[in-house]
Amino acid sequence: MSAIDISQCSRCRKPAILYQEYSGQHYCSSCLIRSVRKRIGKELRKQLILPKGENKESTTIMVAVSGGKDSAVLLETLHHFLKNRKDVKLIAGCVNEGIEGYRKPSMECAEKLANNLGIEFKSLSYKSLGFDDMDNVVKVMPKISKKNEEVKGMSPCSFCGVFRRKGINKLASEMNADYVAFGHNLDDMAQTVLMNLQKGDLERTIRLAPHTWAPIKGMAPRIVPIRWIPEQEVQAYAMTLDLPFHDDECPHSHQALRILHRDIVAKMEDAVPGTRHGLVHSSDSIKEMFAKNNNQQLSDLSNKSANNCEKCGEITSQEICKACIMKKWLVDHS
């Protein structure tokens, strides 16, 4: 055991289980749970605006779950904060990508947690959306890329991300969801901010969740209540509470560009603790500044390029959405 592991909790002097480099604080398991909940609760109050008044309507939140630790912590904490509210309904929604050996056990974990918490669980597969299982997509990608220049250099995640978004939107509309909650932790968010900045993609920076103040036309606003919790703390929280979650990596993830950004962000955080918070704060500041300088609301900016796809009607910045283009590549190939 290292010296860090045998340190005392900075708050109650019990043995610590985690050292927070960016704050210099040690945490025992109970103080960590309290601290994580406090930060998530604070963020949730900012992002989730519930109707007030006597005749307030019920609000449905779809919690996007995958069976991994992040969405397990998201589901458990949302349940913790909202379980006594009669005007809020939580539903867990899971998209099955069709990845052998990976998705089935993780979906079982997600369903088990939802059942334990008494939350309804719904799922749909890529196949039911008219796409193909990801395992098959990965097999045909080299052939598709020979015919389509655009596909060269794409990773399986480029397809998977587009299909999953479609699946989440379908589930959310079936549930009449008012909000969709995602379990992006601080590391995920910092990586995304860096990726968007690196590409010079200001529009994506502006459209990044939370959407509370900048709803996108035709889409339930996305909220990300655990966005300030580092991955390590999410893991410690899930393990301390013994939440069922699946810890394996997707077999196609090694091809993702995100892996590179994960390493870069981790190195930057090591060298300068607090980097992840700084990146996410920067993105928030850019959003605010952009709105101020343009003398517009963020909602106007994020809706600027929102059309309906000519094929499926989904909101897109192009004439035909990416999912329909990708579906055509797959159909043309077969």
Ligand code: SF4
């Ligand atoms: S790692 Fe990529 S291919 Fe695997 S589930 Fe995630 S997005 Fe899909």
Ligand SMILES: [Zn+2]
């Ligand atoms: Zn303590």
Ligand SMILES: [Zn+2]
């Ligand atoms: Zn479409």
